[in-house]
Amino acid sequence: MSWIRDIEVVVFDVLGTLVDEPGGLRAGIREALPGSDDASVDALLASWQRHVETEQLRIARGHRAYANTDTIDAEAARRVADQAGLSDPAAVARLATAGRRLPPWHDSVAALERLAPRFPVLGLSNASRTALVRLNAHAGLRWHQALSAETVQAYKPDPEVYRLAVDTAGCPPERVLMVAAHAWDLRGARARGMRTAYVRRPVGDPPTGADAFDGRFDALGDLVTALTAA
Incomplete structure (x- = not known):
């Protein structure tokens, strides 16, 4: 996973990936x-x-x-x-x-706490701006910034939503990692040139054999360990 060494900013899907x-x-x-x-x-x-x-x-x-x-x-x-x-x-x-008022998955809060001192961490969600603020507070999620697709008046996987994340990250898309439990979300990010990592969740959309994501992880902690060890 040499690609991990090039990552500057980590972007997380929220609904389904970090909260149930x-x-x-x-x-x-x-x-x-x-x-x-x-x-x-x-x-x-x-x-x-x-x-x-x-x-x-x-x-x-x-x-x-x-x-x-x-x-x-x-x-x-x-x-x-x-x-x-x-x-x-x-x-x-x-x-x-x-x-x-969606509950976080059991490992979400700890994973973000581990990752945030090492990387700029962004949330990228279809949830409205108001809903995202309340949801983050309820679930105890730690971000450097949480981005709502409402800003660009669209929903993922519209390319403008991923452009919002890349523009906010302020670095080339190949240095921005999109993390999600939904293969459709990662396909949208990959089409915009972002790196992609799938994390398995009980309610996610798993990849097919044709999906060429950069990484696949059974648990969020495994992804964080790989990123922080690079």
Whole structure:
């Protein structure tokens, strides 16, 4: 892994890579609908995720004007509430902000603490600016800077989102490492010339045999060890 010696800045995806997005949303649905069984909660979570994926894709294709994740999550929360018969406005409003209270994976906080003294560390997320601030505070994530795709009015894997990270890093893209648990995210970063490292997570999008990422790691700590030992 000689490529590691050339890395100047490390960029992390947040949702799914450093925090458990499905687990946090599932907890938010359970809070709003106490007593719901696992199958019902899972079905509502799937409905939420389908709405978010569909609307972000519509925006990417130019079929909808840009809307940040605050707006799309509020739509998803209303969709879930309608399906579950939840009519309490306060409960629906809190459910809409469940994406700001996602738990970190067990190793995320410690890994960032180890890495931050050695490298500039950036977060790069589709979450809105406001949601990202709240999420980082809730999860206890340590950044030198957290970047929201809202800044460029797009969603990953739009090239402008990765350009934002490279421009902020202030060095050539081949010296910027993108870390994610989603192969689709890393493909987008690689297309912009960034180095790429996949970290396995239970909810990620694993690489295929055709993916030529620079590194693949079973745990975030293994990546940090490789970077700090270089």
